[in-house]
Amino acid sequence: MSREExxxxxxxxxxxxxxxxxxxxxxxxxxxxxxxDALRAKRRRALARLLPVEVHERLGAELGPRxxxxxxxxxxxTGTSMRDDAxxxxxxxxxxxLVPRRSLRELVRAMRHRWH
Amino acid sequence: MSALxxxxxxxxxGWRHEIDLTxxxxxxxxxxxAVAEDLHPGALPASITALRARGVPVLPHAVSLSLGGAExxxxxxxxxxxxxxxxxxxxxxxxxxxxxxxxxxxxGHLLPVPRTRExxxxxVDNVRATQATLGVPLALENxxxxxxxxDAEMSEGAFLAELCARADAWLLLDVANLHASAVNLxxxxxxxxxxxxxxxxxYVHAAGGVERDGVYHDTHAHxxxxxxxxxxxxxxxxxxxxxxxxxxDDRYPPDDELAAELAALRAVHDRVRA
Numbered sequence: 062m063s064r065e066e067x068x069x070x071x072x073x074x075x076x077x078x079x080x081x082x083x084x085x086x087x088x089x090x091x092x093x094x095x096x097x098d099a100l101r102a103k104r105r106r107a108l109a110r111l112l113p114v115e116v117h118e119r120l121g122a123e124l125g126p127r128x129x130x131x132x133x134x135x136x137x138x139t140g141t142s143m144r145d146d147a148x149x150x151x152x153x154x155x156x157x158x159l160v161p162r163r164s165l166r167e168l169v170r171a172m173r174h175r176w177h
Numbered sequence: 178m179s180a181l182x183x184x185x186x187x188x189x190x191g192w193r194h195e196i197d198l199t200x201x202x203x204x205x206x207x208x209x210x211a212v213a214e215d216l217h218p219g220a221l222p223a224s225i226t227a228l229r230a231r232g233v234p235v236l237p238h239a240v241s242l243s244l245g246g247a248e249x250x251x252x253x254x255x256x257x258x259x260x261x262x263x264x265x266x267x268x269x270x271x272x273x274x275x276x277x278x279x280x281x282x283x284x285g286h287l288l289p290v291p292r293t294r295e296x297x298x299x300x301v302d303n304v305r306a307t308q309a310t311l312g313v314p315l316a317l318e319n320x321x322x323x324x325x326x327x328d329a330e331m332s333e334g335a336f337l338a339e340l341c342a343r344a345d346a347w348l349l350l351d352v353a354n355l356h357a358s359a360v361n362l363x364x365x366x367x368x369x370x371x372x373x374x375x376x377x378x379x380y381v382h383a384a385g386g387v388e389r390d391g392v393y394h395d396t397h398a399h400x401x402x403x404x405x406x407x408x409x410x411x412x413x414x415x416x417x418x419x420x421x422x423x424x425x426d427d428r429y430p431p432d433d434e435l436a437a438e439l440a441a442l443r444a445v446h447d448r449v450r451a
Contacts, residue, residue, distance in 0.1 A: 064299050067291070068247035070326075072280025079282055087327030095392060096288075096323045104285050106427070137283040 080136040104132050104146075111147035119160050127154075181314060181347055181379045183268035185234055185420040188443045189380075190435070192235065196425070197224035199432050205439060206233060210422055213237035213270065218260040229265070236380075237261045238349075239272040244303045244317070245290035246276035255310045262313050269379055271316040271349045272307075274300060274337065291326035292336045297343075304344035316347035316379040321357035321386075321395035333358060334372025341377050348373065350418065351382035352408040353395055360393035366408055370415055380420035383409055383442055398427035401438050409445050421446050 076082030078097045084090040105128045109117075112124075120127060131150050141149075154160045180186075187207030192200055194215075200206060201224055209228060216225070216237065225235055239258050242251070262270045275287035290296050308315050319337060331339070341348055350373065359366040383406070385399035401423070412418060421442050425435065 063295065064247045067296055067299055068279060070291070071247055071276050071288075072282075074288065075279045075282050075284055078284065078288075088324055092324035099323060099394070100284055100286050107285070137285060139278050139281050139283055141283065143285075 081133075101129065101132055104137070104143075105129065107143045108132075108147050108150060111144060112151060113160075116151060116154060116160055120154075180419045181269060181316075184347075185236060185268075185380050185422075187420055188439055188446060189236075189420060189422040190439060191238075191422060191424040191426070192225065192228070193426060194222070196429055196435070197222065199429075199435060200224070201227060202432065203436060203439070205436070205443070208234040208236065208420065208422070210236040210238045210271075211265075213239040213258050213261045214241055216261050216264075218257070218264040221264060225265075234268065235265045236267050237265055237270045239270065240287065241277055242272040242303075242307060243275070243277045244272055244307065245274050245288075245296070245300050246278060246303070247296075247299050248279060250303050250306050252306075252310065255307050259311050259313075262311065267313060269314045269316055269347065270311060271318055271347075271379075273318045273320050274340065275320045287320045289320060289322040289324070289326065292329040292331045292333065294330055297331070297336060297340060300340055301343045304340070304346050308344070308346070314347055314379070316349040317341065317344075318349040318351055318382065319354050319358070321351070321354040321361075321393070323357075323361055323392065323394075325362050332369070332372060333362075333364060334369040338372055338374050341374055346377075347379040348377045349380060349382060350378050350412070351384070352412060353382065353384040353386055353405045353424075355408055356402075356404050357386065357393045357395045360388060360391070367411055370408075370412055375412070375416040375418070378412075378416075378418045380422060381409065381412065381418045382422055382424055384424040385438075396427070397424050400430070400434075401441060406441060406445055409442065410448070413446060413448065414450055417446070417450075 073085045077084050077093050078100055084093040108128055137146055185208040189208035190200055190206055192209040192211045229235055242254055258270055273287050274290060276290060277284045355366045355369060358364055384397045385401045386393055386395045387399045423438055423442060
């Protein structure tokens, strides 16, 4: 197995875990599903921590399902930080009129304030 | 090989923003570790600076180098870790034997590497390239796997031992992850301990987790469990590591419960053995 073959196998596993790809041959599909759940839960927690307080206040109990839908539809691309992820999610909410219109700069500042 | 020169000793805890004041108030913290990606080399959190001023060593712990990844190493990430280690004046830095990105996607968490000879060559190359930039020794941590690749050619212990020897790396041995491997992959943790180069252990991680439906989840959000403390004891009986660190990342307990967990680790670490 060359570096290229290993890269392909790792990409196939990761696609199965976060992008709805098929479980790779030889790996227990039940464990793939379990790992996928774990990755989704971790990203949901990380996103929830980074989101501005106003998003939590506006969405309340609706936030969890919305985050799950966002995560399923938007696998995190290489080079996208968790902060970028949270900003993109918030921009989507703003476009739907669910949170007040603010500049991206203000949103990023709000998140940084919350986290650091 | 003796202990890592200038490396941590005693008992430490993972520094997190949510418990920064708790940690500052604790009397018995010999060192801390911070997630390297959370730190900006030019603007360290005040709490980190305060601990450093008190002489508490702060070790950077990276999670995103993807040292087990077959894609080209991200040198910008290695350089950033080097800058963080330099800003902290740290005696070593660490990351995991895992991959976190592939095919243009980020996993957001540590995924296992196939235990094959070819994959081992890839990890060795990545570790060597990282060390060439880093400027401080690198310690490699075993992960808590939920799944296994098929066609393993080596045991986890043999894989880690050969990796450390060939790349001249230190080991950050996580006993909770060792327990996870035992429960989730059915391997004998004591046999792994027998295979590991224990003289290369820079320090040890311990953390709480929970077992559900026969699968152990390394949550860092639950209390330490007896099997994890027992594994620390089994490790110390073979060769006492220089230091042990508690990782707690979520569902933070009251200060006295965290202090009691540190005391439990210290009791095992300090136990006098025949």
